Amino acid sequence: MLKIIVPTIMLFPVTWYSNNSKIWINTTSYSLLISFMGLSFLNQPNNNSNNFSMNFFSDPLSSPLLILTMWLLPLMIMASQYHLKKEPWLRKKSYLSMLISLQMFLVMTFTANELILFYILFEATLIPTLIIITRWGNQTERLNAGLYFLFYTLIGSLPLLVALIHLQNSMGSLNLLTMNFWLKELPNSWSSNLLWMACIMAFMVKMPLYGFHLWLPKAHVEAPIAGSMVLAAVLLKLGGYGMMRITIILDPTTKAMAYPFLMLCLWGMIMTSSICLRQTDLKSLIAYSSVSHMALVIVAILIQTPWSFMGATALMIAHGLTSSMLFCLANSNYERIHSRTMLLARGLQTLLPLMATWWLLASLTNLALPPSINLIGELFVMMASFSWSNISIILMGLNMLITALYSLYMLITTQRGKPTFHTHNLNPSFTRENTLMSMHMLPLLFLTLNPKTILGPTL
């Protein structure tokens, strides 16, 4: 792992000591190189893990997420170039340092061997994200958003700390590699229910689960573009990844305790999708669609079947790429029109046709069009949940329908229609923006050809 961690840490001197005119190209290219290096993690011949050291390992579950994280850093840096243009050099470098430190923590989180190390890094990722949202966000509401984000996640995860320390005391070790082997059934008592709640709540808030999702629209909308990208693509998946790891030790309790959360997820999916239909703010729409997709992932993880785990992993990767791409598209709109309201930027297809192509592709993958991996994920989750309970197909089917509705609504409002007078002089799409979109879309399309890589540990 040092081959990834040390270069990431070395990105700090790259930003601070580079020539001022070269910081963007240097950081972007080096982070791209690091992500290419990480592609070797995809070599997973079997279900076992690649153990790199006493502290780090990678697994068919964590390697796709790891590669997604590393792939996202150059994209985030490319996307931030425009809105940081007018800032002084010191602030630009601080912003990049925040992104790089976040990247470092995330890489270590996904490969952590031990649950307490995972927890520490999980919490550590909050700090650079909070700084990015509250310092570089666009509006005064960002302070509010930062507060919500920080306190929701912290309060959710404090019980997890207590639970982990208790488990460490009682079990002696929280090493993920050996956890499979000292599994004991949890006794059927109130204390195991509490333990279950304590372990799971942190990840539920992070995913987010429908009842605890209030922080997400605020944080996504107020964050600058790199913050939105990393939040949507990676930070939400931390919750999914953590839940998949920790449910190993929570075994029979999950069968009973998961019911309320499953109900909340199934209901929440439809609620948040319906809210998307009524949204006027573009970023807010994409944020609520994230909640909706993640609700599917929570359902998959709580059902605990091989197929659902495959669906969950596929959906996490697919949603990461799609959501991040949608945020980049919304940001390209915002940079031109200086407003996030969808209604004010209509008819863009005639003005920016190539960007319209990216909008179309992103909307199509968002609504899970075959044969994209979004569909594979959703399909597996749906089939698994159907086998868990036949009635859930109604809710899931309704959700798919509403997802298609709002994705198309977003596409048609922004792209079709008569362009307005105040869009007469839009800057044409920059090469940087087109590269950004293609770097999101091409992995998504290529993964359609070989989805085995992202189907996770139960393949």
Added chain:
Amino acid sequence: MLRRALRLGGGRGLVTRGPGSRGGGSTPGKDWDGKVSEIKKKIQSILPGGAWNPLYDTSHLPPEHSDVVIVGGGVLGLSVAYWLKKLEKRRGAIRVLVVERDHTYSQASTVLSIGGIHQQFSVPENIQLSLFSASFLRNINEYLAVVDAPPLDLQFNPLGYLLLASEKGAATMESNVRVQRQEGAKVCLMSPEQLRNKFPWINTEGVALASYGMENEGWFDPWCLLQGLRRKVQSMGVLFCQGEVTRFVSSSNHMKTTSGTEVTLKRIYEVHVKMDHSLEYQPVECAIVINAAGAWSGQVAELAGIGKGPPGTLQGTRLPVEPRKRYVYLWHCPQGPGLEAPLVTDISGAYFRREGLGNNYLGGLSPPEEEEPDPGNLEVDYGFFQDKVWPPLAQRVPAFETLKVRSAWAGYNDYNTFDQNGVVGPHPLVVNMYFAAGFSGHGLQQAPGVGRAVAEMVLEGHFQTIDLSPFLFSRFYLGEKIQEQVII
């Protein structure tokens, strides 16, 4: 706190001290109430939900971002805000900020106007606008209803306008009335004989024809409309800010048209709003700017760079709106025309109407071009009344020979020097500035219709109900005047 409680509690049991100490015990109590509400306000501003800057108080500043910024909070600006909020498809879709320099409206044309509304124009669009406004004003308590607020009483006096024409102007008047009738206005033509029968106080010497509006014409209280609009617009979620727009920050794109000429299109992305009596300003990031600044629309347009270019080109075409001062005089005449008197406009241009029920009348005259008063201040020239206004009025209405001027005021007329009709719609070069200004004296009566037209332009991209394309800015460059046929 403890000490006070001990003192108050101990005061009863122990030896009672004089009333001085009891008074000393209760005044901190009164102070404490004020302190508690202050603390409560501070806590509320810190908790999530408020826009809070930890370093200094920003509650008086406008927000850092707004989708639409309306420069000018008079009746036109508020009308645009109202219709933007009414025609947006989802509630809360568009964030609107109205920036008004003077919240007392001491110099605004809206409140200094005499509040007349009539349909006797020659341009069909003007007639349609006034007709819509009349129906808006009739149903104002349905349009501008706010929960738990009392209904508005506009004091609409539907007494009509009476325009008088001499031999020379009779033909124009007939053709105008034909256009008005086509559009649906109810106007009737009267001969001098009929005039004398209907209004015995008129001296019909020199009058060949008169047109009298029978429905939807009259006068109303502009303050009431303004307050009603303000109340409603605030309840719909529009933000108000007291400040002056001092700068537009814009980005330019140099582009080429299909024929190869180079144009520079600008887009305003930030508006600097300066607070009153201080150097503090707030940059408001915006997507659309609406220029509804009334008499000062020309200055606001210059801030945006409209008119900076070689004359004769589109870049060099200014917004030709400038403030002109108009006087309104209030006089008392006990033998004057009765309660049924309409707003009479004489052949000379002098006009008067009844004001209230105490034999008071309002009136004035638009001075000819050469004798325009200086618009630097709003001082009233009573000599103008003596020399120019009184003689024609006294000739037309003999009862006005004995009158006593009670008071007078002056107001600005946002005069369009090009063709004295309004400017509506986007500017061809500054792509996100929309105009709703320059109505030269009939802005108040056309405000609801114009507001709706601008809102449709912003939200739909074209005029839907009333087609105001003759009023676009490009007519200044193309030289297409839409002038009212003035009746002499």
